[in-house]
Amino acid sequence: MIYAIIIAVFVIAAIWFYFTRLVTPTATKFTEPTKKALVLYFSPAGKTKRLAQKVQAQTNADIVEIEGTKPYKADPKGRAFVEWVTAATPEVVSKLDDIDDYDTIFLAYPIWYDTAPMIVKQVLKKHNFSNKNIVPVVSFNAVSRGEGRSIRMIRHHAPRANVMPRLVLQDNDQDTQLIKDYLNEVSYK
Ligand SMILES: Cc1cc2nc3c(=O)[nH]c(=O)nc-3n(C[C@H](O)[C@H](O)[C@H](O)COP(=O)(O)O)c2cc1C
Structure with missing residues (x-):
C-alpha cells in the first residue's frame, strides 16, 4: 500500500512539473543582439495585425502574415471551434521558406478558447524554431487569463526555442510605450 502511495505521489509530481514548466518562458532576457527579426502574425479580424505592425515599427523586423490554405473569415467562430475541439491540423500557406534567416520571431496571434489557434500550432510544427528566440505577442479580449x-x-x-516573456498590447495609444518598455526589460538589441 505504502509503495502505491509513493508511486502515485511521484507520478502526480512528475505531471505537475511537466505542465508548470511548460507554461513559463524559458528566458527573461536576450543574451545576444538580434541579427534579423521577423514579426509573424495571424489575424483574421485585424486586431493582431495592428499590434504586429506596431511591433514591426519599433524593431525594424520583416513582417509576414500566417494564412490558411483555406482562408479564415473575419468571424471564424464555427471553424475555430471545430478546429479547437478536434485539435485540427489546418494547412498553412507557404510564405516562409527562409525562417533560417531569422534569429528572433515575434509571434503574434489571437487567443481562441484560452489558447493559440490551431494554425499557429501548425506553423510551429512546420518550421524549425530550434535555437531561435520567440516573443509571443498576445491579442485577446480579456475574458480569459491573457x-x-x-x-x-x-x-x-x-x-528547442528560447521562449521569451509574452508581450500583451492594448490596441490603443499606449502600445508604443508598452513595446518600448518591454524591449528594454528583456534587453532586446
Ligand atoms: C473563435 C474565437 C475564440 C476566442 N476565444 C477567446 C478567449 O478564450 N479569450 C479571450 O480573451 N478572447 C477570445 N477571443 C477574442 C480574440 O482573442 C480577440 O478578439 C482577438 O484580439 C482577435 O484578434 P484578430 O482581430 O487579430 O482576429 C476569441 C475570438 C474568437 C473569434
Whole structure:
C-alpha cells in the first residue's frame, strides 16, 4: 500500500512539473543582439495585425502574415471551434521558406478558447524554431487569463526555442510605450 502511495505521489509530481514548466518562458532576457527579426502574425479580424505592425515599427523586423490554405473569415467562430475541439491540423500557406534567416520571431496571434489557434500550432510544427528566440505577442479580449495555455503550446511544439516573456498590447495609444518598455526589460538589441 505504502509503495502505491509513493508511486502515485511521484507520478502526480512528475505531471505537475511537466505542465508548470511548460507554461513559463524559458528566458527573461536576450543574451545576444538580434541579427534579423521577423514579426509573424495571424489575424483574421485585424486586431493582431495592428499590434504586429506596431511591433514591426519599433524593431525594424520583416513582417509576414500566417494564412490558411483555406482562408479564415473575419468571424471564424464555427471553424475555430471545430478546429479547437478536434485539435485540427489546418494547412498553412507557404510564405516562409527562409525562417533560417531569422534569429528572433515575434509571434503574434489571437487567443481562441484560452489558447493559440490551431494554425499557429501548425506553423510551429512546420518550421524549425530550434535555437531561435520567440516573443509571443498576445491579442485577446480579456475574458480569459491573457495568454491562456498558448505558451504551453509554443513550448511543446517548439521545444528547442528560447521562449521569451509574452508581450500583451492594448490596441490603443499606449502600445508604443508598452513595446518600448518591454524591449528594454528583456534587453532586446
Ligand atoms: C473563435 C474565437 C475564440 C476566442 N476565444 C477567446 C478567449 O478564450 N479569450 C479571450 O480573451 N478572447 C477570445 N477571443 C477574442 C480574440 O482573442 C480577440 O478578439 C482577438 O484580439 C482577435 O484578434 P484578430 O482581430 O487579430 O482576429 C476569441 C475570438 C474568437 C473569434
